[in-house]
Amino acid sequence: MIDSSILPIFFTAIFFLVISPGPDLILISTYSSTRGFKSGLMISVGIFLAGIIQTLLVAFGLGQLMESTPLLAYTIKAIGALYLIWLGMKMLKSWVKPQGSAQPSNIEAVSRSNLVSKGLLNNLLNPKALVFFSSFLPQFINGTGSIPLQILVLGILLSSFALIMNIAFSLSFSKLGRLVGKKFNMGRHIDGLLGVVFLGLAARLAASK
Template sequence: MHFFTMVQFLAFVAASLLCIIAPGPDNLGVLSLGLSRGRKAGMGYAAGCALGCLTHTTWASLGLTALVAASPAAFGVMKFAGAGYLCYLGVKALKSKGASLETKGEPAGDTRQFLLRGFVSNALNPKVALFFLAFLPQFINPRGSVGLQMLILGACFGLMTLTAFTLLGYFSGAIGAWLRRRPSVSRWLDRATGYLFIGLGVRLALAKQRM
């Protein structure tokens, strides 16, 4: 069975790292939440984004992303669902009174809640689906199992995303611990995060069905 070569794989890793570290909605979301809500929130959101990437790569390997690329209706549903969720998060952040210094009373499911945020905001973004549909095939051997190769590369991309974003969330959380002692700064960060998510939601809603 034919697979991608080591040269192809190394090229994939280099290209993936450039995509991951480039400023974008996912890493900005990790940084913003880590700063305003602390290390666990940032790391939870990071894990959610990585799981969202795995969802898209799985869809791409099964050929389902091609449906989104070909169907304006499917693209529209995913686009507006994702945009609506981002705007919801933005409004929620704008209404927040800021992160509290006391964390002992936080429900046990808080970290899972941030993980879910990251997952949903990523998984419902059709532009991410189209990105993987165009990106992954460039590094596979067409004579081999295309779906299996895309699954392997997609898993690698998700692992690199998880590692990079978790580190970002971890270190931004340390800054957030300092900022939570200053409620006015924390409230300002919540406002900034809110406007960021609303802006990203509007941008997604206006996106056209093209790369």
């Protein structure tokens, strides 16, 4: 099983990993500040599910396959970038639509499952996340016991810790968003902001190596 002596180092490493700026944190902060805590929470749940899926893939050796097959990683990255571009253009289209033809309460129309899928796909379609899991988790396993089981335990710990931190981020950014919202009436411009964020994430993913 897991050597408990390595857990302090493990949790210290993943703490700095979670608080470092990245696509997940950008998505959480944007949705929490513009659409409230529940939206950030659902995004966080999607990211958590992506972490569990990536842990399973690493445990069964697919992370190594990704590293040894650049074309596969490139294909997943291309799909992820195209998905983010589609989301960004969709939000921008909603933003530029004349107010009279806009759907009422468009901000509230996003379902929980839609938000969860955004968090999941934003993380899952980034091949760097799977490569990270496949290189990070094995550093904390030992030679005794089942290696796949150790990876599963470590991956669940990592994903659960990230979920707790992301929920805290969602709460903090939602409160900040309410304070800013009182001073600046964003209204339908939220869709424009989200569109720019998604296009920025697409550009970042496409440019990453």
